[in-house]
Each structure stands twice: as structure tokens, then as C-alpha cells.
């Protein structure tokens with residue numbers, strides 16, 4: 001008897017998944033046990049790139065999650081509602097769930113995993129972070145004996161694609177975003193990508209797995225890439241950096257977990273600096289393993305279908321070998337929420353770009369204000385002019401973010417300062 005799938009959504013990821021499952025030669029033999037039984041969509045009149053059995057496609061998604069014949073529900077429709085309710089309904093009906101929906105998991109993970117544990121089913125989410133890159137299962141299983149110290153990732157394909165093309169071709173942000181949408185990388189509402197929200201959802205999930213506690217999404221500090229300009233990309237390049245949207249979860253023995261997303265100057269020698277285009281990479285640091293980096297395509301139909309299908313395969317194997325006891329390496333056992341450090345406590349280097357009146361002694365005044373708050377400078381560059389205004393770029397040594405912000409507040413009030421167009425953290 002085959003394992004029956006109810007797939008919710010037949011867009012980029014749903015179509016890629018159906019294509020993979022319909023073309024099983026040379027893949028794992030268990031895939032032959034899978035039957036694409038029902039597929040839920042919004043519009044029946046849309047042309048589809050795949051052929052489905054007669055009557056399989058429907059707009060009644062509730063009927064799919066309530067159908068007793070469906071063994072596994074694959075949620076690849078996106079959005080918060082009705083995705084959340086349909087997942088919960090499927091769970092309450094005793095069905096295992098595979099989802100690519102990081103937005104739902106990052107916000108409603110506690111509710112969903114509690115329901116899944118009560119119902120004795122699994123919710124699998126490999127596609128939700130890093131697209132095709134295996135990172136969820138490695139964190140849950142292969143690396144789970146390690147004490148995780150830091151997870152640093154490029155986890156949004158759309159913004160990495162945009163930043164790469166801005167850097168290599170000098171392209172404009174909006175033109176490149178349109179390409180990312182056309183290629184199926186971007187979210188239905190691309191502000192989730194551009195403003196860092198998608199990366200925040202993903203690092204919340206990774207931090208939860210790596211550090212063993214649930215994460216309140218509102219504790220994740222988040223900045224997107226809108227303020228990254230070609231000027232900053234050029235300065236960064238000259239200083240030996242590339243600009244990447246990094247998602248970071250880090251804990252030290254002396255401070256609580258810090259979870260954040262922001263554009264970051266990454267030294268060109270760092271392994272994350274060479275991750276370009278739609279690719280993602282997640283660098284995990286732990287004891288005793290040291291550093292492990294996962295790299296690969298972070299979005300797109302085929303890559304994401306690979307992750308979704310591997311989760312389906314895992315569940316098929318589970319269903320076929322079912323024991324009464326749940327497998328703790330597939331389920332989620334977190335009960336508490338992690339304490340998250342406020343961003344003002346972060347200790348990091350900064351890059352800042354100032355536009356100043358071209359007066360003698362401006363650099364000295366900047367230095368004095370920085371000195372007042374214990375900010376020491378690693379480098380100062382004064383290279384350009386923008387009209388009448390001189391452009392000064394500084395990179396600091398490690399400083400507490402709160403102290404740096406106080407220095408900036410003082411600097412903003414200096415008569416010689418016109419504006420501070422850019423402020424970026426440095427890895």
C-alpha cells in the first residue's frame with residue numbers, strides 16, 4: 001500500500017516537489033511508495049507545469065487535511081493563515097506534516113510542536129531554512145551531541161542574489177529584485193526578504209534547534225538591506241570586505257544568546273564572503289566539533305523540492321517501521337524560551353560613513369566624541385566628496401553597541417556633521 005500525500009500548494013516549491021516525486025528513477029527506492037493523492041490550490045484555471053491524476057487537484061484545502069486517506073500533509077502554500085490552521089488540523093487528525101513555511105514555524109512553532117507531540121506525529125521543516133541545504137536534520141541529529149556556540153548564516157537567497165549582483169555588476173536594487181522574483185526566489189511579498197524578516201524567521205528556527213530553547217520572534221533584532229548603497233559596497237571592497245545579510249545566533253559563557261539579522265561587512269578571507277547569488281551557507285561552531293559549514297542553493301524549485309522530498313522520505317520510512325514510541329531526534333522537545341540579549345549589549349566592530357562640512361579638524365572632533373564613549377578606531381578613510389560635503393568612513397575596534405550609539409548621538413549634534421548615511425556592523 002502506498003503512502004498518500006496531500007499537498008497544499010502547487011507554486012514554485014509544490015510544482016518542484018511534484019516533479020521530483022514523479023521522476024523517481026535513480027533516486028531512493030522508497031520514493032516509489034509515495035502517491036500524490038490530493039493537491040490544493042487557489043485557482044483551478046491556472047496552467048500547471050505538471051500532470052496530476054484526475055480529480056487530485058482541488059481548491060478545498062480543508063477537505064485534504066480532513067481526508068482520512070491522507071497520510072502526510074505537505075504544506076507548501078506559504079503565508080500565515082490558512083497555513084497555520086491547516087497544519088494544526090492535519091496534526092489533530094493524526095497526520096504527519098512537512099512544511100517549507102518558516103514564517104508559520106517561527107511564529108507558531110510552540111503551538112504546532114506541542115500539538116504534534118500530543119498527537120504523536122512529526123512536523124518536518126528541512127525546506128524552511130537554507131532551501132535545499134540539509135541543515136535542520138544535521139542540527140537535530142548529526143550535530144546534536146555538540147555544545148553549539150554560534151550559528152552564522154547567509155539564509156536568504158533573494159537578498160544574497162541582490163547584494164551579489166549589486167557588487168559584481170553595480171546593478172540597481174529594484175532591477176535585481178524583479179529578477180529574483182521572476183526566478184521564484186522571493187517570497188510572495190518580497191518585503192519579507194528585503195527587510196530581513198525571512199532571515200529572522202530562519203535564524204529563530206536555527207537558534208531554537210542549536211541552543212535548545214524556543215525563541216520569541218520579537219527578541220530577534222532585524223535590519224534588512226534597503227539601506228545598503230553602491231557607495232558602501234565600494235568602500236567595503238576597498239577596505240577588504242564584502243557586504244552580506246548575515247543571520248547570527250551566538251552565545252558566550254559570559255552573555256546570554258544574541259539572535260540578530262543585519263547587513264554586515266564580512267572580511268574577504270572569511271568563508272561566508274565567497275557565498276554568492278542565490279546560494280546560502282550556514283557556519284555552525286560547536287564543541288567539540290569546531291567549525292562546520294553547510295553550503296548550497298537557498299531557494300528555487302528544484303533545491304527546495306529536494307529538502308521537502310527528503311522530509312517526506314523520512315516520514316515514509318517512519319510510517320513503514322512505526323513503533324509506539326516517538327523518535328526524539330525527529331520531534332521537538334523544547335519547553336522553555338531562551339533569554340535573548342538586547343542589541344545594545346552586543347559587542348561588535350562597526351563601519352560608519354559620515355558626510356561632513358569640509359572644515360579643518362573634523363576628523364579630530366569625530367575622534368574626541370568616539371573617545372568620550374570608549375570607541376577606538378581601527379581605520380579612518382577620507383576619500384571622497386559628495387558635492388560640497390566630505391565623506392569620511394571609519395571602522396571601529398570591538399565596542400558595545402550601546403556605547404557606540406551614544407557616541408553617534410553626540411557626533412550627530414556636531415555642527416561640522418551633515419549626516420550619517422550608513423552604519424553597518426563588521427564581522
Ligand SMILES: NC(=O)C1=CN([C@@H]2O[C@H](COP(=O)(O)OP(=O)(O)OC[C@H]3O[C@@H](n4cnc5c(N)ncnc54)[C@H](OP(=O)(O)O)[C@@H]3O)[C@@H](O)[C@H]2O)C=CC1
Pocket residue numbers: 008009010011012013014040041042043044046059061075076077078079081082100101102103127128131184185186187188298299300301304
Ligand atoms: N520559493 C522558494 O525558493 C522557497 C520557498 N519556501 C517556502 O515555501 C512556501 C511556498 O513558496 P512558493 O512555492 O515560492 O510559493 P508560490 O506563491 O509559488 O506558491 C504558493 C502555492 O500555494 C497556493 N496557495 C497559496 N495560498 C492559498 C490559499 N489560501 N488557498 C489555496 N491555495 C493557496 C497557490 O495556489 P495557486 O497556484 O492557485 O495560486 C500556489 O500554488 C512558502 O512558505 C515559502 O516561504 C521555502 C524555501 C524556498
Ligand SMILES: N[C@@H](CC=O)C(=O)O
Pocket residue numbers: 128130131155156157158159185186187193198298299300
Ligand atoms: N524567499 C526565500 C525563499 C527560501 O526560503 C529566500 O529568498 O531565501
Ligand code: NA
Pocket residue numbers: 126127128129130131132133134135136307
Ligand atoms: Na534546508
